[in-house]
Amino acid sequence: MELETEIPENQAPEISDVQVTNITRKGYTVTCKITDDSKVRNVQMPTWSENGDQDDLIWYTPSQKGNTYTLNLDAANHNYDTGKYNTHIYAYDEEGKVSQVELEVELPENEAPVISNIEITNVTNDSYTVTCNVSDDVEVTSVKMPTWTTNNSQDDIIWHEAEIKDGVATFTVNRKDHNFEYGEYVTHIYAYDKDGLNTFQSAGTTILQEPDKETYGKPIIKDVRITDANDDGFTVTCTVSSKYEIDRVMFPTWTYKNDQDDLIWGTGTKNGDQYSFRVERSAHNYEFGTYVTHIYAYDKNGNVNTIELNYHNIVNTTVRQGWAYINGQKYFFDNAGNIAGNMPAKKIIDVSSYNGNIDWDTVKQYGDIDGAILRITAHPGHYIEDTQFARNLAECRRLNIPFGVYIYDYANNTNDAVYEANFVIDILRKYNVSPSELSYPVYYDLERRQISKAQNIANMNAFISTMNANGYTAHVYSYRAMLNDTLNDPSIWANVSWMAAYTNTIGWSNPYYKGNFGWQYTSSGTIPGISGSVDISCWYVI
Template structure:
């Protein structure tokens, strides 16, 4: 009898492995022996066969072979140009398929510069060990006679709470008649679109984006640049999203001395301490652009709906697998939640096992969850005692498999049919779409989330998003 021990079945860990062997007879007797200890040493991942493919004058693709005796957890491609040191440094997340990792580097993420580009490759395995490979390539400026107009060296300057200034170098053999900077906020599509002409200084055109021209909104701003010539040529580029961050107005999210805080509408600091910005998403949010969420959403984590309940039967949420994979790829801390439909404790145990089976299906260990498994109690037709019994059955079943489970609900219900110390002791996430949280829970201490809106706006997610601020109580 032969059996192969795979490190991936043991958290990818190196070190001393102990194996016991048990044989059973038909009469029920068991015989056991301990195999010799085996020491497995994990080396750093191997990076080889690096190839660079120039796609066009604006981008190139880096592909490499990565290998390790345990699984490769991620591959990153930090990149910057020779101009101005590392002012344009971006840690690009690679795509890993089997033993091949790749990424596309685009000029738009590096100030639209034509220059020598430096790309390093960092490969990490499950134990966090990393190896590094260095490569360079030149993105050459194209011939004006071939492209007509060149837009390059885009710089954002004078960025503050009130706005930011966009500067771009524009070249053409024809006369430049105007350069426009259409700008709008990510929130509510283009309801605040403004299309203004920039100021010229030699070959550099500048435009000031003012928050006062865009409903005084903080958050994600989108600016495009269009150059026009006298002979009818037009060239346009979309800029990466720019966030106007609230650092002085004490309402909403603000940064103070590098720490993130959430101020309610009365100007109070939630939790009187730094907070984390957490979103919760489901199939209702559609196909999420998680790269944009990570880069521009300013989030610190996500809670993913793991199940849906169409036609009275539980199924896996149709976006859960993808949302989970993307959070893993981008190192976004995550938890999961299930909306409760249990009418009795047997139903609650079934719900817990359904969640456990999905988590195990994707090898989500208890330690990988940065937030608990949330049991969403919102049905007013269930009695208080039945909710308590269902909650206890769900939580104990989750705990028996090593998973931590807590309760989520909304403030009005927690003040009414769920207002019981046995429930409140497990409530660590609460919804109240009000000016202030207006609620305290003396029966629970620890990490706590206030879901303050169901109509938030996050770049990369179409439509409204639930957003919570997370702190310690």
């Protein structure tokens, strides 16, 4: 007897119990059950918003637990678009059959952030703290607290950025940021979300009470103003009162750069109860940049009070490029109009036999240079004295041009480096060049990429220590790209005081070295008295 069995056709997966829940501004959840007469091979839930067609289409793979599949859609993946979203469900089985369900979900429009529970705490004579709760249907990205004193309208308004932590925004208003004024302060609060919507609330007014000078015990400093700020300096004025007669008011000032190397204790000029002092850039090495000023007020009973002003920047407002003189001081402006080093600079050339027979008298008279670094050796297969060194040295001496020397390194090991150092020393001694005669160091020119970093460090140490042992100061010269690569090591950078970078700006800072520094900004400069191109550097202090 023959038996016949009918094997049923494979059925596509069945998608059932589809639900969309937890619909918020941040997204929604899709769940469904999927079964099949064989086995479900794959489930995909492609999703996109109708804003911008399908430019944000993402094919999501939902999580699975048993035959339940779940997609927790994050609207952040879709630019937090609001309005209509499309989510399709595709279920595939082992035999290639597929089922599909199409869903449409409406995400609510964005709502502005909510500000609540505003509190003013920690009120002292000098400050107060503003706190508030902030919330949003997506995320609060920024809270600003513009604050000003009612004296002179909003002349001191500052849009302070509050700190946000766990839904609480906090900022401490300080008298220091508002001309050290006492009196009535006004603070407003603005909360912003990802879409740029904002909410405003007033935090009201707060009084920073001026102390009673009869009981305060020291002079009171207030109403600090910076006026007449220009390229040359700025004037600081303050009001000082005390139970006792004021003896003097001092305004110690220095530039942020190089700590307090240019600290000046200026004495204020009295006009009633006001004292003022003019900070002049000329008294601080003609430096542009950040200035630090404190105020010390002394009364005749020996009491003293001090405050620290916010930093003030003296900004160069004259756009220039290249070399320029300002008030008799020479500055170098890079191609972006920045002053190299924010201070006066020296124009230094470096020359060798490649520059031929230099007319040093013309260089001196018309080149506007402040010094020269002379190549001391050449290497046509072995070390020799640079064929122009003797003449270049003699001319610099004759014309009182400050000079240093450099040697291009060919060392393969420390013995070679010691040989190089001794070769340089022998030439210097041949011409009676003492260490004190060198206005610039002996430069060890590291430019060969085939030498490893470790070997360069060893060679450098051998060369410098040999020079130092003979009384000469030796530093390293190289170019920026190599210093950021093969020579990128603190022990090398600590000795780098001359660097080449033929770019619009120097684009480099060295945290391991302080002192005189040269930026060789071109190899194609023009100097009267020198045929063809010449290397030129600007020298300043870092």
